[in-house]
Amino acid sequence: MRSTLSLVGGRVASGLWGSRLRSALALTGAFFLLLVTPPCEATGVGTEGHTFGQTGIFNSPEASRRLSREKLQAVSAGLERVTGWAGIHFERDTVLCLRDVRESGSGSPTARALLLKAMQTVTIFLEDYSRSFSVAFAAIQRRAVSHPDSGRSIPIFSLRLDFEDFRYLTGHPEALEAFDMGFVLLHELGHAVEGRSDPSDRRGTVEPGECEALVNEVRRELGLPLRAHYRSEHVFPSLLSDFSFGRIRFERMVEHQGKPRLETYFVQWPTKFVIR
Ligand SMILES: [Zn+2]
Numbered sequence: 001m002r003s004t005l006s007l008v009g010g011r012v013a014s015g016l017w018g019s020r021l022r023s024a025l026a027l028t029g030a031f032f033l034l035l036v037t038p039p040c041e042a043t044g045v046g047t048e049g050h051t052f053g054q055t056g057i058f059n060s061p062e063a064s065r066r067l068s069r070e071k072l073q074a075v076s077a078g079l080e081r082v083t084g085w086a087g088i089h090f091e092r093d094t095v096l097c098l099r100d101v102r103e104s105g106s107g108s109p110t111a112r113a114l115l116l117k118a119m120q121t122v123t124i125f126l127e128d129y130s131r132s133f134s135v136a137f138a139a140i141q142r143r144a145v146s147h148p149d150s151g152r153s154i155p156i157f158s159l160r161l162d163f164e165d166f167r168y169l170t171g172h173p174e175a176l177e178a179f180d181m182g183f184v185l186l187h188e189l190g191h192a193v194e195g196r197s198d199p200s201d202r203r204g205t206v207e208p209g210e211c212e213a214l215v216n217e218v219r220r221e222l223g224l225p226l227r228a229h230y231r232s233e234h235v236f237p238s239l240l241s242d243f244s245f246g247r248i249r250f251e252r253m254v255e256h257q258g259k260p261r262l263e264t265y266f267v268q269w270p271t272k273f274v275i276r
Pocket of ligand 1: 187197
C-alpha cells in the first residue's frame with residue numbers, strides 16, 4: 001500500500017523519510033503534515049446514495065443514526081491512537097478532517113496509509129447502532145456507487161457502530177489495547193478500502209483471515225499482541241451456567257530467560273449483551 005504525504009516545504013513518499021530530515025523536523029517540535037485529502041466540508045450534492053460523489057468519512061445524515069459529538073470524539077481518538085496522528089477531528093460534527101493533523105512520533109504507517117486511502121477513494125457514512133442486536137461492535141455494508149464524473153466511480157458504505165458493546169469488554173490490558181475502537185474501525189476499512197474478507201467457514205476459528213491479517217500488521221507495528229483467530233470462542237463459566245462469554249485470543253512472542261515464549265492474552269464479553 002502506498003500513500004502520498006506531502007510535508008510542508010517538500011513532498012515525499014511516506015517510505016522515503018530521510019532520518020536526517022526527520023530529526024531536523026523533530027527538533028522544531030511536532031510535525032505538521034499537509035495531507036492530500038478531501039476538503040473538511042461536505043460539498044457533495046445531497047447526502048443520499050449515488051448523488052453524493054465525495055470521498056471521505058461522514059456522520060450519518062439520518063437523524064436517528066447520527067453519532068453524538070461524544071461518539072465522534074471516540075472515533076477520532078481511536079483513529080489517533082492507531083495512526084499516531086494528533087488532531088484528527090470531525091468538522092462541525094459532520095465530516096472527518098485531517099487538515100490539522102501532526103505526527104506524534106508514534107502510530108502505525110499501515111494504519112495511516114489505510115485511513116488516507118479511505119479518505120481518498122470511498123465514501124463512508126458512520127451510523128450509530130448502539131444497543132443493536134444486529135451489530136457486534138461494528139459492521140460495514142456497501143450501499144451504492146456514485147459517479148461524480150465520467151470515468152470515476154466511488155463506492156458508498158454504511159459503517160455501523162455499536163458503542164455500547166465496547167463497554168462490556170474485559171480482559172488483559174494488552175488485548176484490550178489491541179481490540180479498541182481504532183482497531184475495530186481499521187478492520188472495517190480493510191473491507192471497504194482493500195476488499196479484504198473474513199473467513200466464512202470454520203477456518204475462522206483457527207485463523208484471523210485476510211482482513212485481520214492487515215489489522216495484525218498494524219498491531220505488529222505498534223508492538224501489540226496479534227489476533228489469533230477471527231471467530232470468537234464461546235466460554236461457559238460453569239457447566240450449569242446459561243450465561244456465556246465471547247472470547248478472542250491474542251498472542252505475542254516474548255523473550256523469557258533468553259528463550260522465545262508465546263504469551264496469550266484475551267478479550268471477552270457477555271454474549272447476551274453483545275449480540276449479532
Ligand atoms: Zn469483518
